Amino acid sequence: MTPMPAERQARERHNNFDALRLIAALSVIFSHSFLIAEGTGINEPLNRLTGNQCMLGLAGVFVFFAISGFLVTQSFEQTHGPLRYLAKRSLRIFPGYLVMLVLSAFLLAPIVTTLPLADYLRRPEPYRYVLDNAVFSLKVHELPGVLFVNNAVGLEINGSLWTLGIEFEMYLMVMALGMLRLIRLPICLLLIALGMACIHFGALNFLGGWGWMLSFFAIGMALYKLRDTRIFDGRVALLALIGLVASVPLGQFILLFSLFGCYLALYLALQPRLPVIPAARFGDLSYGLYIYGWPSQQAAIWLMRGHAAWWQVFLLATVIAGALAFLSWHLVEKRALSLKPGSGSWQGTALGIWPWPWRPKSPSAATSPSRTPGLSN
Secondary structure, three states: OOOOOOOOOHOOOOOHHHHHHHHHHHHHHHHHHHHHHHOOHHHHHHHHHHHOOOOOOHHHHHHHEEEEEHHHHHHHHHHOOOHHHHHHHHHHHHHHHHHHHHHHHHHHHHHHHOOHHHHHHHHHHHHHHHHHHHHOOOOOOOOOOOOOOOOOOOOOOOOOHHHHHHHHHOOOOOOHHHOOOOOHHHHHHHHHHHHHHHHHHHHHHHHHHHHHHHHHHHHHHHHHHHOOOOOOOOOHHHHHHHHHHHOOOOOOOHHOOOOHHHHHHHHHHHHOOOOOOOOOOOOOHHHHHHHHHHHHHHHHHOOOOOOOHHHHHHHHHHHHHHHHHHHHHHHHHHHOOOOOOOOOOOOOOOHOOHHHHOOOOOHHHOOOOOOOOOOOO
């Protein structure tokens, strides 16, 4: 590979993906504050603005998936082998996730439970909570004697976990498509259409959460394939904004968000005229904020004896989740990522994880100005 000019290297790093992911994570905590404090999201601002179509936190999840579609596709195309790619993705999602499950079941829940500690530890649910959720089963989502607040979500240990299994399924989809050399724009467009159909037609409910979230991930894939075109243009962004606004009275905000909202998010992240916000100055905290946000909010409402305004829950939980995200990044996630393929500690050849013949041949995969080192790892 020929060295990239300094100008191109500078353009590579001029993006706001870190800031966008941080905002998306905070939007999830924001919306969940209404659910936890009031037991309903009816008063959440975006929910009211869209006529009960979508909460801001759900839109944040859609943006997370679009970013992931863009960066994970890039990661696959820049990785020498499907097993290396899978190792990188697993090292990103599992270490912090598993630690969070253990802390939820064996630190937070024992503090809150009304059962004596010995009785709680003799019950099978805490162990099943960790083991089942470790493989994204989600069958166990309550723990014995644990009630944070007396409302519809007061028993939920972590209401944010439903997206992580779907996210990992998307990683596997990218790997399968890549091995078949099918990560191409027409396939990405077909996936967007299928995902939108899953949202619109109840007959496709058998595809579950994967189908429902597919269009949001696939739009990121498609925009990555279009990264060297003029797709990220101010005029296109204006049309997308008009389309997003129009989707509200049409009653199709969620259906059309993949086309308009996710495009606008990636446009802003890659807009070279915007200053880069140093959102990762203290570490990549967005994942930790996401996985610790709900437990922190439940802890916050429990500490306030079940009576608090949404903004009180939001402020206290953001501080708690931010501290936990900081510790998770520096003590768990960052160290796990040091084991990723290509690092000095990686022993890929000993595991038989060799470069592979199906790697994309397009030179743009390695030299595109929109390449974002570090983020796709």
